[in-house]
Amino acid sequence: MRRLRIAAVGVFVAAVTAGALLDARRPASAPDSLVLAADLHVHPFPGDGALPVWELRREARRRGIDVIGITGHNNQFGLRLDSLVGASDELPIVLPGQEVTSPDAHMIALGIDHLIDWRLPVRDAIAAIQAQGGVAIAAHPTSTTWHDADGATFRALDGAEIVHRVARGPHIALLRGFFGRVQAVNPDMAPIGSSDFHVTAPLGLCRTYLLVERRSAAGALDAIRRGRTVARDPDGRLFGAAAHVEAVENHLTTTSRSDAVSGLDKLLALGALLSLGALVVVTQGGKGF
Amino acid sequence: MLVLTDNQQVLIAGRLALIALVIGVSVGVAATETITMSLVVSGALAWSFVPVLHLLTGLMLVGRPTSVSVREGLERYVDLHWPWSLWILAAAALLLVVPAARGYAEWLILTAAVPVIWTVRLLLAYGRDVLGLPLAQARRRVAVHQIVTYAVAFMYIVTAVALWPRIVGLFT
Numbered sequence: 001m002r003r004l005r006i007a008a009v010g011v012f013v014a015a016v017t018a019g020a021l022l023d024a025r026r027p028a029s030a031p032d033s034l035v036l037a038a039d040l041h042v043h044p045f046p047g048d049g050a051l052p053v054w055e056l057r058r059e060a061r062r063r064g065i066d067v068i069g070i071t072g073h074n075n076q077f078g079l080r081l082d083s084l085v086g087a088s089d090e091l092p093i094v095l096p097g098q099e100v101t102s103p104d105a106h107m108i109a110l111g112i113d114h115l116i117d118w119r120l121p122v123r124d125a126i127a128a129i130q131a132q133g134g135v136a137i138a139a140h141p142t143s144t145t146w147h148d149a150d151g152a153t154f155r156a157l158d159g160a161e162i163v164h165r166v167a168r169g170p171h172i173a174l175l176r177g178f179f180g181r182v183q184a185v186n187p188d189m190a191p192i193g194s195s196d197f198h199v200t201a202p203l204g205l206c207r208t209y210l211l212v213e214r215r216s217a218a219g220a221l222d223a224i225r226r227g228r229t230v231a232r233d234p235d236g237r238l239f240g241a242a243a244h245v246e247a248v249e250n251h252l253t254t255t256s257r258s259d260a261v262s263g264l265d266k267l268l269a270l271g272a273l274l275s276l277g278a279l280v281v282v283t284q285g286g287k288g289f
Numbered sequence: 290m291l292v293l294t295d296n297q298q299v300l301i302a303g304r305l306a307l308i309a310l311v312i313g314v315s316v317g318v319a320a321t322e323t324i325t326m327s328l329v330v331s332g333a334l335a336w337s338f339v340p341v342l343h344l345l346t347g348l349m350l351v352g353r354p355t356s357v358s359v360r361e362g363l364e365r366y367v368d369l370h371w372p373w374s375l376w377i378l379a380a381a382a383l384l385l386v387v388p389a390a391r392g393y394a395e396w397l398i399l400t401a402a403v404p405v406i407w408t409v410r411l412l413l414a415y416g417r418d419v420l421g422l423p424l425a426q427a428r429r430r431v432a433v434h435q436i437v438t439y440a441v442a443f444m445y446i447v448t449a450v451a452l453w454p455r456i457v458g459l460f461t
Contacts, residue, residue: 103458
């Protein structure tokens with residue numbers, strides 16, 4: 001038993017050390033471009049997300065993401081914890097936000113300092129977000145998360161998720177249908193692609209390319225406000241104004257950034273899980289019963 | 290009064306640290322498909338509130354046993370997390386190896402019925418064999434322990450997902 005325990009600890013330590021070395025060899029910074037890859041709908045820990053904000057930042061770098069929006073459900077616990085441990089200004093850019101989760105709508109608020117009251121009517125919530133200098137994005141707008149809204153609400157929106165990681169089958173048509181209805185009265189609204197990242201990889205599976213004038217949080221928010229965005233679905237298809245899509249296609253052909261982790265990374269992670277499992281069995285498994 | 294020897298303190302702390310490590314590493318791997326020192330440390334620290342709650346509910350379950358000392362009872366209790374530990378590790382390994390399963394993570398949660406039931410069986414046996422409780426009392430004690438445990442978990446979820454507005458939304 002003692003030997004097994006030592007072996008399990010040894011494999012675990014070796015896997016973690018090798019994983020850390022592999023991670024350190026990844027490119028440290030994103031290319032200097034005015035097309036930023038963003039995942040604007042990311043849930044942190046504490047909350048229903050898996051990772052604290054500082055780990056989300058590292059994961060974003062691994063996945064070739066330049067901007068992340070931190071969007072707890074009616075809370076900013078993750079952002080507060082991050083500021084307690086010393087938030088970093090290094091890339092990727094972190095946009096403070098909230099997923100305003102109300103009975104009538106789920107809405108991504110980005111670029112806000114203070115929480116938005118979820119009891120506000122949708123139109124007033126959008127006004128409250130924009131009064132803080134933020135942007136309001138309809139989150140996975142299907143019939144269950146977005147009840148009927150009027151033209152004034154549609155005109156006030158800064159963006160809507162047109163692609164989303166859980167959108168499969170009929171949900172894809174629902175998102176596109178909603179986007180089309182809003183676009184009819186608000187033609188400059190930004191198309192947004194989000195992973196709605198909680199626990200399961202990968203961050204940035206769906207993403208938004210922001211055509212910015214400045215590589216900064218203000219520049220990212222401005223691009224959304226002006227509708228200068230292109231959404232990308234898991235299959236790599238792009239959605240947005242033709243000129244914007246062309247600019248992003250040009251950017252993608254001239255840059256080579258990996259957004260996938262290697263097979264060796266996964267093997268080491270599996271080794272860590274299996275060695276921990278062995279350690280649990282050796283130290284606790286079947287104790288007494 | 291609860292007094293632990295140095296050796297028992299180390300043993301219990303080690304078992305609790307292992308639980309935090311299991312949760313932190315599993316969650317980190319599921320989220321990133323990688324393993325790094327930073328993920329291990331961040332994950333274990335972030336989720337360390339779970340073993341702390343496990344210990345607190347354990348103190349409630351152990352109470353004032355007659356057949357063993359409180360410290361021995363506690364030492365044996367912290368070993369009973371293994372069904373959940375193995376389930377968490379297995380779920381993370383599945384999500385890592387079979388990416389297609391990620392779209393159906395909600396269904397994976399249904400398999401948690403296995404550690405739920407197994408833990409109840411272990412706790413009942415623990416109540417009778419280790420704490421020396423009569424069956425009826427062991428059942429009552431385990432029922433209260435499980436209710437408190439799931440109530441705490443439920444409160445966390447209610448806050449984390451903003452459950453109340455969603456419920457209101459169902460009826461409006």
